[in-house]
Amino acid sequence: KAGVTQTPRYLIKTRGQQVTLSCSPISGHRSVSWYQQTPGQGLQFLFEYFSETQRNKGNFPGRFSGRQFSNSRSEMNVSTLELGDSALYLCASSLSRSGYNEQFFGPGTRLTVL
Amino acid sequence: KNEVEQSPQNLTAQEGEFITINCSYSVGISALHWLQQHPGGGIVSLFMLSSGKKKHGRLIATINIQEKHSSLHITASHPRDSAVYICAVFFTGNQFYFGTGTSLTVIP
Numbered sequence: 001k002a003g004v005t006q007t008p009r010y011l012i013k014t015r016g017q018q019v020t021l022s023c024s025p026i027s028g029h030r031s032v033s034w035y036q037q038t039p040g041q042g043l044q045f046l047f048e049y050f051s052e053t054q055r056n057k058g059n060f061p062g063r064f065s066g067r068q069f070s071n072s073r074s075e076m077n078v079s080t081l082e083l084g085d086s087a088l089y090l091c092a093s094s095l096s097r098s099g100y101n102e103q104f105f106g107p108g109t110r111l112t113v114l
Numbered sequence: 115k116n117e118v119e120q121s122p123q124n125l126t127a128q129e130g131e132f133i134t135i136n137c138s139y140s141v142g143i144s145a146l147h148w149l150q151q152h153p154g155g156g157i158v159s160l161f162m163l164s165s166g167k168k169k170h171g172r173l174i175a176t177i178n179i180q181e182k183h184s185s186l187h188i189t190a191s192h193p194r195d196s197a198v199y200i201c202a203v204f205f206t207g208n209q210f211y212f213g214t215g216t217s218l219t220v221i222p
Contacts, residue, residue: 033210037155043200045210056208088155099145099204100164105157 002026004093004106012112018079021109025072025093032074033098034066037088048098049074055097086113117141118203120213127220133188135216137201140182147202148175148186191220
C-alpha cells in the first residue's frame with residue numbers, strides 16, 4: 001500500500017508570492033491534516049479536512065487555507081508569503097478523524113521564503 | 115503558555131538502558147499521541163492513547179487521565195531508537211497541541 005505522498009518536496013519562494021502544496025493520502029483514508037514545523041515553534045497544527053470539509057483549524061492567519069477533493073487528496077495554500085513561513089509542512093492521513101486514529105505522515109515539503 | 119509539557123528535552127543513554135519520557139497537559143483531552151521523528155524529518159506515529167497502557171515491542175505508553183500525564187518507556191534501548199519523540203495531545207475542543215519534543219541519543 002503506498003504511503004502518504006507530498007509534492008513538491010522542496011520549494012523556494014520570495015516574500016509576497018503564494019504557494020500551493022499537495023498531499024495524497026493513503027488509499028481509503030478520508031482525513032488529511034496539515035502541520036507546520038519550525039525550529040522555533042516546533043510542530044503546530046494547521047487544519048484538518050475530512051470528507052471535503054474543514055473540521056478543525058489551528059491558530060494561523062487567513063493566509064493559510066486548504067481544501068480537500070472528492071478523492072481525499074488535499075492542497076494547502078499560503079498567500080502573501082512572509083519570511084516566517086519558511087518551514088517544513090507535513091501532512092498526515094488517517095482512516096477517520098485524526099484525533100482518534102493513527103496518523104500516517106508524509107515526508108513533508110520544505111518551504112524556504114527568501 | 116504551552117498546553118503540553120514534555121521532559122526531558124534531551125536525553126543520552128547507554129545501549130540497553132530503560133528510558134522514560136514524560137508528557138503533561140493542562141486540560142481535558144480526547145486522546146494523546148506519541149510520535150517519533152528521525153533525522154531528515156520523517157514522522158512515525160507510535161501510539162494513540164485515550165486511557166490505560168499500550169505496548170508495541172520494546173515500547174510502552176501509559177496515560178493517567180486524572181493526573182493529566184503520559185509516559186513513553188523504551189526498554190533495552192538501542193542506537194536505532196535515537197530520534198526525537200513528540201507528545202501530541204488532541205483536546206476536547208478539537209485542537210492538536212504538541213510538546214517540544216525529547217531528543218534521545220542512545221550510545222552503543
